Amino acid sequence: MLDTNSTVDWRDLVSLRELIRGRTLYPGDEGFEEASSGWLLTVKHRPAVVVVAADADDVAAAVRFAAEAGRPVAVQSTGHGKSVPADGAVFIATGELRELSVDPRARTARIGAGLRWGEVLAAAAEHGLAPLSGSSGQVGVMGYLTGGGLPLTGRTYGFAADHVRSLDIVTADGLLRTVSPAQEADLFWAARGGKSNFGVVVAAEIDLLPLRTIYGGELWYPGEDPTHAAHVLGSYLAWAKEQPEEMSSSVTLMRLPDAPQLPEEFRGRSFVQVRVVYTGDEEQGARLVEPLRALGPEKDTCGAMPYKQITEIYQDPKNPVMAHLRSALLHELDDEAVEELVSLIDPSTPGGPFPGIELRHLGGALNRPPGRSHAVSTQGAAFLLWMRMPAPAEQADAVRKAADKVLERLRRWDTGATLPGFLFDHDSAPERVRRAYTEADYRRLAALKAKYDPNHLFRINHNIPPFSNGEHTRS
Structure with missing residues (x-):
């Protein structure tokens, strides 16, 4: 049903519907809210119209319509990376482009x-x-x-x-x-x-890679005792430095609430969790992981597995979440960094919540120039830090302050950069987006933005404004 109170002229909306083979939805239509929602629920979209594209021609028609109407374009598939509300935009949902x-x-x-x-x-x-x-x-x-x-x-x-x-x-x-x-x-x-x-x-x-199996899994260590947690974390960092490029890994520090939805053995506890993915053979993978096993994990799932099950190692949430997400690229971490990190999951320390402070080990092929050049770089960082913190509306401010506290305490190890794939709603300001690129890459991106999108149609995102002759053309 067409909402005649829409901010878009209804005659334009009717003409758009005639151009689209898929579905065209307006505020008040059945399916409008579902089509414009997504995995990250902390960002709410209020577009003028949603185009559920059936094919590339629908996408092209929606873009041309937006340009003629002077409206921005927003695009979304699953909504894992939502950044700014798509208010008043022509919202293109790509979920049915399933080739x-x-x-x-x-x-x-x-x-x-x-x-x-x-x-x-x-x-x-x-x-x-x-x-x-x-x-x-x-x-x-x-x-x-x-x-x-x-x-x-x-x-x-x-x-x-x-x-x-x-x-x-x-x-x-x-x-x-x-x-x-x-x-x-x-x-x-x-x-x-x-x-x-x-x-x-x-x-x-x-x-695609000829990779049928990997050696991987997770190791969970009790983290309630700060001394033991520091030993595990420090041992992991020393271990990671010595690993071949075939070994990728991460470490997560968790301070879990005493919540009934958690398994009883995890409620109210702190953990240091190490995850590993090795692309070589099982025997060598087991040898490389042995020093981690010697630290006495409470839980150990490491072993050979089909590659198609690789995402089961992380068990990321499948359903939509209310969460606050943050990231940073860090230098190598020393003993003082270990002490700071462990203090965040110490049960005797007030504050929180800190349910997931993850460090993903970088280096190897990630730090080398790619065969097909692109605008992504670790900028020489050793680790990606990222946090996914549940943030229901009534706790949103407390959760953001907790994340700020973590990053402030780790400031001396922060490179000041991040990865474009780990920009979230907190990073929507242009100066924060700029941190995701080297200065040379950012200037090249902004110049290409001026070439391909001079009227700034694609701005409902982690935005790179058009840039010409050293100056932004629009903000």
């Missing part, structure tokens, strides 16, 4: 923007192949790739953006372009790392 084909001889896959990584993992596994996915099978493929994509096997293979062969992208002029190293290479570079600033990516061709 998926695997070429086992070429070791490639063609994937539509509506897919989630779990679907691609399963399809590739049928041929003994693997995509470079992250920790969650529920995350949408295109938001992950355009943010660079930090795989669980990143130290071995680099960013997922390294392994993108081509992208199909609808730019601000409403044209569908196929970009690659040989076709509009500058736009291909910018779209891998520049997120949704350069258009709506509707499909991608990616490399």
Whole structure:
């Protein structure tokens, strides 16, 4: 049903509906709220219209309509990376762009923007192949790739953006372009790392790896005793420095509430949790993990597993969440950093909540120039820190302050940078977005923004304003 109180002229809305093969939804229509929602519930969208695109032509028509109407474009598949509300925007939902084909001889896959990584993992596994996915099978493929994509096997293979062969992208002029190293290479570079600033990516061709199994799992150590927790964390950091590139890992410090929804053995407790992913053989993986086992984990799930089950190591939440997400890139961590981190999960220390302070080990292939250049870089950092903290409305301020406290206490190890794929709603200000890139890359991105989106149509995102002759053209 058309809402005649909409801020868009109803005659324009009717004309848009005539252009779209998929669904066109307005405020008040059945399905409008569901189509414009997403995994991260802390950001609420109030678009003028939602286009549930059936194909690339629908996306192009919606972009042209927005340009003619002078309205911004927002794009979303699963909503894991929502940043700013899409108020008054033409909102393009890509969840029905579900193309998926695997070429086992070429070791490639063609994937539509509506897919989630779990679907691609399963399809590739049928041929003994693997995509470079992250920790969650529920995350949408295109938001992950355009943010660079930090795989669980990143130290071995680099960013997922390294392994993108081509992208199909609808730019601000409403044209569908196929970009690659040989076709509009500058736009291909910018779209891998520049997120949704350069258009709506509707499909991608990616490399697949001949990887059937990995050695991986998690080790849980009790963290209530600060001395023991510091020993475990310090031992992990020393261990990580010595690992080959085939070993990727992370460590999480958790201080869990005494909540009935948690298993009884976890309620009200603190833990140091180490996760490992090794791309070599099982025997060598077990040898490399042995020093961690010698620390006496309370829980140990490490072993050989099919690659298609790799996301089970992290057990990321599948259902939508109210959460506050933050990240930073850190230098190498010393004994003082260990002391600071452990104090955050010490049960005798007031404050919190601190349910998940994770450090993902970088280096290896992540720190080398990629074969297919893109706008993503660790900027030489040793670890990615990121936090996912439950933030119901009544606790939102307390949770944000708790996250601020963590980052303030770790300031001396903070590089001042972050990764574009780990920018969240707190990072929507332009100066924070700029931290995700080297200065040279940011200036190149801003200049390309001025070339491909001079009227700033794609600004409902972690925005890179157009930049010309050293000055931003619009904000």
